[in-house]
Amino acid sequence: MSGNSAVGEAAVLAGCTAYFGYPITPQNELTEHMAKRIVEVPGGVFIQSESEIAAINMVLGASAAGARAMTSSSGPGISLKQEGISYLAADELPAVIVNMMRGGPGMGNISPAQSDYLQATRGGGHGDYRTIVLAPASVQEAADLVYVAFDLADTYRNPVVILGDGMLGQMMEPVTFTTAAPRKEYPKEYVLSGASGRPSRMIRSLLFDTKEEEEHNWKLFRKYQLMEHNEVRYETFLLDDADMAVLAYGIAARIAKGAIKRLRQEGLKVGLIRPITLWPFPMKIIQETAKQLGDFFVFEMSTGQMIEDVKLALEGKGHIHFYGRPGGVIPTPVELSRIIARHCYQSQRSKKR
Amino acid sequence: MKTVYCRPKCMKEAHFHYCPGCGHGVITRLIAEVVDEMELRDKTICVAPAGCGMLLYNYFDIDTIESAHGRGAAVATGIKRVRPENLVFSYQGDGDLAAIGTAEGFHAANRGELISVIFVNNGVYGMTGGQMAPTTMLEQVTTTSPAGRDSVLQGHPVKICEVYATLDGTSYLERVAVNKPAAIIKTKKAIAKAFRHQQQKTGFSLVEILSPCPTNWKMSPLDSCRWVDDVMTKVFPLGLIKETKKC
Numbered sequence A: 001m002s003g004n005s006a007v008g009e010a011a012v013l014a015g016c017t018a019y020f021g022y023p024i025t026p027q028n029e030l031t032e033h034m035a036k037r038i039v040e041v042p043g044g045v046f047i048q049s050e051s052e053i054a055a056i057n058m059v060l061g062a063s064a065a066g067a068r069a070m071t072s073s074s075g076p077g078i079s080l081k082q083e084g085i086s087y088l089a090a091d092e093l094p095a096v097i098v099n100m101m102r103g104g105p106g107m108g109n110i111s112p113a114q115s116d117y118l119q120a121t122r123g124g125g126h127g128d129y130r131t132i133v134l135a136p137a138s139v140q141e142a143a144d145l146v147y148v149a150f151d152l153a154d155t156y157r158n159p160v161v162i163l164g165d166g167m168l169g170q171m172m173e174p175v176t177f178t179t180a181a182p183r184k185e186y187p188k189e190y191v192l193s194g195a196s197g198r199p200s201r202m203i204r205s206l207l208f209d210t211k212e213e214e215e216h217n218w219k220l221f222r223k224y225q226l227m228e229h230n231e232v233r234y235e236t237f238l239l240d241d242a243d244m245a246v247l248a249y250g251i252a253a254r255i256a257k258g259a260i261k262r263l264r265q266e267g268l269k270v271g272l273i274r275p276i277t278l279w280p281f282p283m284k285i286i287q288e289t290a291k292q293l294g295d296f297f298v299f300e301m302s303t304g305q306m307i308e309d310v311k312l313a314l315e316g317k318g319h320i321h322f323y324g325r326p327g328g329v330i331p332t333p334v335e336l337s338r339i340i341a342r343h344c345y346q347s348q349r350s351k352k353r
Numbered sequence B: 001m002k003t004v005y006c007r008p009k010c011m012k013e014a015h016f017h018y019c020p021g022c023g024h025g026v027i028t029r030l031i032a033e034v035v036d037e038m039e040l041r042d043k044t045i046c047v048a049p050a051g052c053g054m055l056l057y058n059y060f061d062i063d064t065i066e067s068a069h070g071r072g073a074a075v076a077t078g079i080k081r082v083r084p085e086n087l088v089f090s091y092q093g094d095g096d097l098a099a100i101g102t103a104e105g106f107h108a109a110n111r112g113e114l115i116s117v118i119f120v121n122n123g124v125y126g127m128t129g130g131q132m133a134p135t136t137m138l139e140q141v142t143t144t145s146p147a148g149r150d151s152v153l154q155g156h157p158v159k160i161c162e163v164y165a166t167l168d169g170t171s172y173l174e175r176v177a178v179n180k181p182a183a184i185i186k187t188k189k190a191i192a193k194a195f196r197h198q199q200q201k202t203g204f205s206l207v208e209i210l211s212p213c214p215t216n217w218k219m220s221p222l223d224s225c226r227w228v229d230d231v232m233t234k235v236f237p238l239g240l241i242k243e244t245k246k247c
């Protein structure tokens, strides 16, 4: 199954009953899967909206009405959704937004890239907010993280972004759908259903009173702190005896793993830290690793965005190497292994000196 | 003693923030009266706009959500599709529906979404201080058309009802006003009719209400009411624009 279809199928199995989307490559298979599949579910809603702006606002309405709601897009469409994502965060409404990234800026192209890291991890829209960002590295993990995404969205009542790329979306891999553990019941005291037998409810983000708005901001901030405390996810690979740690996420991490296996055969002790949550970012494991080794190699399919978080984590410690391929170019594991090897040898030499 | 006038049950005890002579207050109250009379409070969900109507949730004692500027019809669509048993209406100004939210309104109408839009046409952007709207009259002076609206540079007033009438998804479109008692009674009937169309699932319903804005028109409330008749209705003729089925 393609990553796009797998994400759609997992969403349906996770109880998503409302999907709104607008066509854009490389994520169309997801919208197309939902067009067929979600309407088979009782109460399932599918709309091909007139724009990404409309789609995210339909998500907002569906979420306020109590549904597990999702939308998906890529680069240019995700930019259009940012206003709505800001409102979802401000209104404390759960939703899942999938971004299968492509080369940018502007129209860019439709090839896989990691160009939207900063947009996704810094909120993306206006105002002081954050979204949880999950970065799967395989079709199986993409499907698994969809359940996680919906649960996190409901737990924190906050939008959650699944950040993949065109390769993850379009590649075919075997996938098994864990029949998700029985869904937790989440309190739904915010849902609009008509004020029957209860006081009326309002969902709003307009707070003219600066004191009230400030308090709302701090309330959201405390929620984000909880996420930072509880929701960091990452994977390490051959890190224990490593002299150099590669940092990469998503498909780039998959390429890096291939490269690292080759490097190990050459006798170079290279390991991997793969952030699964890009926000909250796995700061601690990087800081702990910095006690063991000094060389960090950041690999991204961009000119360097996650590297900013790595720098923040290291606080000036260690030496950061970087290799980036923006624009939809995907280096092979062999290519990457050669570059990492060169950096390894260089740093071994400079250490000897 | 017989009560002939009181606060509608589905209104909170709050003071309107609307300016003196503004039509929004009348329209807000009319909606509440209709919701009461049709006994819809328990099932109604209101979508408030960015615009002078944005504080509706302070007045309505019904479930209400704020939408981003212009996105009301999309938000209402999301709600209604998930909760088809509820009555869902979106309250929008002319900047909201006829400028920034053109696509959302047009396509909700074209899909025949079973929602109602209460469209307040006051010919200006009230909330932000009286800038030109898509519905501003030709030659009308606003803060961003200081020489008067010029069709060559700024286009012509947009007639939402007539545009929507061409869409097969729409089932009820009527233009009314709130500048005098008889007109207000008609407006109330039109709102009720829009809600009935929604209940009977005939299609998308919209009531366009010509509404005075004395503050930004820089006129007295009385002159504003006259101006609705003398100037606005010449471009925006009142009456039923489309009804596919009697409701």
Ligand SMILES: Cc1ncc(C[n+]2csc(CCOP(=O)(O)OP(=O)(O)O)c2C)c(N)n1
Pocket (backbone or CB within 6 Å): B050, B051, B052, B053, B068, B069, B092, B093, B094, B095, B096, B097, B120, B122, B124, B125, B126, B127, B128, B133
């Ligand atoms: C994206 C965005 N752009 C601009 C604004 C500022 N804004 C708030 S209300 C409004 C215009 C309201 O005018 P209208 O819809 O005609 O309603 P009225 O206030 O006249 O009732 C504008 C431009 C905003 N809130 N959001």
